[in-house]
Amino acid sequence: MAQIHLLVGSTLGAAEYLADHLADRLNAAGHQTRIHNPASLAELGDTAGQLLLAVTATHGAGEIPDNLKPFAQELALKQPNLGRSHYAVVALGDSNYDTFCAAGHQMQALLEGCGAQPLGTPCLIDVTAQDLPEDAADLWLETWLPLLSQL
Template identity: 40%
Template sequence: MYTFEIIVGTTLGSAEYVADHLAEKLIEQGFQVNIHLDPKLESLPIDSKHPWIICTATHGAGDYPDNIAPFALQLQQSSPDLTRIQYSVIALGSKSYDQFCNAGHMIDRQLAKLNAKRVTKTFEICTLETPIPEDAIDGWYPQWLNNWL
């Protein structure tokens, strides 16, 4: 059984709400979940039983939110071997910006570069189209879960 490590990048709280909603669904299925609001590479297990879910908003001009930026920098600077990590990315943003969901796509590219295994393509949530972003998880979750079972 997996223990999902949900790594959250949030500025205004939407990504945290999405992560909490996803965690509830995973727990209902019997999985264990750890949510990381201040993620640090050294506090995350790097093995096949602890898949990572990155749930991040995009801040400013396509940047990482402040709470996840140090983690992204850690990945870049230390270049850990993540071949044992499976991951998914949930990216939040507004299509009114040129850099829609850019933080999610940047972390996805970084994880792939470090040999982590992407389970599904990045799930984008537009906060203009989905005013309550966690509602988007309900439609996405069943198909996503099939990739893990």
């Protein structure tokens, strides 16, 4: 069983809803989840041996949503040692933007910069191609869930 911290970046609610959906699926698969909205290093505590799952939209011109920005800044400035943690990213975006899913890529770089190990490939969801982002996330989960047993 894995301990999974979901780090939510959402302005209009879609990524927030998606994080709730993913938490439900992960709980049903026997894992423990905690949703951080907003996330902070203080609230996160010691994540050694645990998993950080960033679920984020992109806003502005390729920016991390306001509710996740302070956490991203904490990672950039404080550089916590996440060397004993794993991470994955589920990003929502609109492929009409040059900055498609840029916030997801930024979170990936920040978490990796703090030493967290990637678990699987990022899930990039194009909201213009998907009636329900949850469907794309469920497909990704099918490949990601088996990786949790390797932790």
